[in-house]
Amino acid sequence: MRSSVHFKLLAAFMLVALLVAVMGAMSLEIMSRMAAQSEGMHHAHERVTAARQAQHALALQMNYTAMALILRDEETIASILKENNRLNTMLAEIENAAPAEEREIIQRIRGAQGDVMATVADVANLVRDGKVDQAMELQLKSGYPLFRQVEGLVELVVRIEEKNMAQQRAATARANRHAFYLMGGLVMASLLLALLLGFVTSWSFILPVRKAQAFLGQVAKGDFSTTVTVDNRDEFGELAAQMNRMSAQLSGLYEEQREAARQLETLNTQLARASQAKSEFLANMSHELRTPMNAILGFTEMILDEIYGEVPPEVRGPIQDVRTCGQQLLRLINDVLDLSKIEAGRMELSLTDYSVPEVVETARTSLRSLAVEKGLEFTADVEPKMPLAYGDGKRITQCLTNLVGNALKFTKQGRVAIHARREGDEVIYSVADTGIGIPADHLDQIFGEFRQVDASISREFGGTGLGLSITKTFVELHGGRIWVESEPGRGSTFYFAIPLRVAEATEVV
Amino acid sequence: MSQKRILLIEDNEFNRKIVRDLLARQPYDLLEANDGEAGVAAARRDRPDVIVMDIQLPKLSGLDATRAIRADPDTAKIPIIVVTSFALSGDDKKAMDAGASAYLAKPYSPRQLLDTIRKMAGDA
Secondary structure (H helix, E strand, C coil): CCCCHHHHHHHHHHHHHHHHHHHHHHHHHHHHHHHHHHHHHHHHHHHHHHHHHHHHHHHHHHHHHHHHHHHCCHHHHHHHHHHHHHHHHHHHHHHCCCCHHHHHHHHHHHHHHHHHHHHHHHHHHHHHCCCHHHHHHHHHHHHHHHHHHHHHHHHHHHHHHHHHHHHHHHHHHHHHHHHHHHHHHHHHHHHHHHHHHHHHHHHHHHHHHHHHHHHHHHHHCCCCCCCCCCCCCCHHHHHHHHHHHHHHHHHHHHHHHHHHHHHHHHHHHHHHHHHHHHHHHHHHHHHHHHHHHHHHHHHHHHHHCCCCCCCCHHHHHHHHHHHHHHHHHHHHHHHHHHHHHHHCCCCCCCCEEECHHHHHHHHHHHHHHHHHHHCCEEEEEECCCCCCEEECHHHHHHHHHHHHHHHHHHCCCCEEEEEEEEECCEEEEEEEECCCCCCHHHCCCCCCCCCCCCHHHHHHHCCCCCHHHHHHHHHHHCCCEEEEEEECCCEEEEEEEEECECCCCCCCC | CCCEEEEEECCCHHHHHHHHHHHHCCCEEEEEECCHHHHHHHHHHHCCCEEEEECCCCCCCHHHHHHHHHHCCCCCCCCEEEEECCCCCCHHHHHHHHCCCEEEECCCCHHHHHHHHHHHHCCC
């Protein structure tokens, strides 16, 4: 049978309440019995009193009879009658509810008393007639023995009543004792039962809770192999079954999740391998591209240096174009190589002392011809008294060259200006142009890889979108920061701040 | 006095030709080797005045060849110009650690190479 916790608790409390009710009923019963006993005692006492009064009345009667012989007055004789009446009244009182044996004795008393009263009447008449001697003789011979007889009988009644009373008293005492034991027993039984019920009920709750606790502890540790067994056919049993189902489900989910994690890990490894392969491929390609680039640029330079003889003026131009394009291609190859190194996490700075004016001058020199070609004003100025800086001068030069190259690329007319100034512990480089500018909603994207404002830009201006991303990485490797201010149509200013003395290369993810 | 001898250790024919053309009108004799092992052997045999060493070489890398030349007391003092196509931060340090006397990143300017050779040969 299924019984709920509710039912169990209710049953236990009801049982205890029932015991209290039974105890109450028994107390009432005992009280009413004791009241009856006490009533009986009272009765017995009254009867003993009545018997003694009858005895007393008889004694007085004898006394008055004797007095009548001496005093010979009517008043004393009347007193005899009065005591006789009292004796009768008492006897009547005792006779009421008396046992048969006693009633018989009382009948005998009545009979004898009748004789006594007849004798007393005769004595009284003899006294009235003045025959005192005869009266006295009658009294002595007949009256007195009769009195004695009645007295004996009355004494008997007194004894019977006293015996009754003693019996009654003993019975009452027995009943009291009995009631005491009964109530005591009942109280003890109630206490024991209540304790037993409490113990059984509470353990029937505590055990499943403890089991559930241990079980949940195991589950929390990730051990789904155990189950919890609760035999209760109540809410606890149901809870345990539910917990087992939950554990099974959790186990399934846990397995699924682990499987998913394994798959993710495998995928991750594959991705990492693919990324590694890509980086290595890019590095190799860059290297393979550089060897012919060296030859192309080398031969071009030697032709222009006229190592092979005089260069006709109409050929010099196209050969210069070959050199310019070759240098452009070289920059792209460098960018790709840098990117592959950055992606492979193998980009390291080579920290040495370097000169800020030299960095600015190198960037300016390498791009001056492009500015001249486009007819742009191109200036560079460095704050005087700039101290020697510490960092990767080549990379910082590369950053500045990237920014200046972009500025020249996106500026059709006006000017491009490089500034370098010291601010506290930092050197702040800036490249300002009067180019096409960058819309505000693209400002935060332009430092990402392969990012240009839109596809039409790359069609019109070319470029891979690698330069800014690489520049940002180098700046951050130096523990610096890069930012841009721009107004579409008016121009852009790119800034980057590098610590004057770099402590050590900062990890860039 | 005979002309100073420059040993070029380089596996790419076009890059060898650049140096060959560059030095054609210069007062130097050019010796050539195709790989690291041949380069080390040539250095021992010919005792050149300056060695121009490519870093990426078959059989024995430029760095290992440089170390080998430095390890041999007969060739230890010959100036070595290491040329690399990696041009990465740290490569110059590796070259210097291996015992290079100078370092040039590819693509180099022939003019710059000539200046370096002159300096190393004590002609600058």
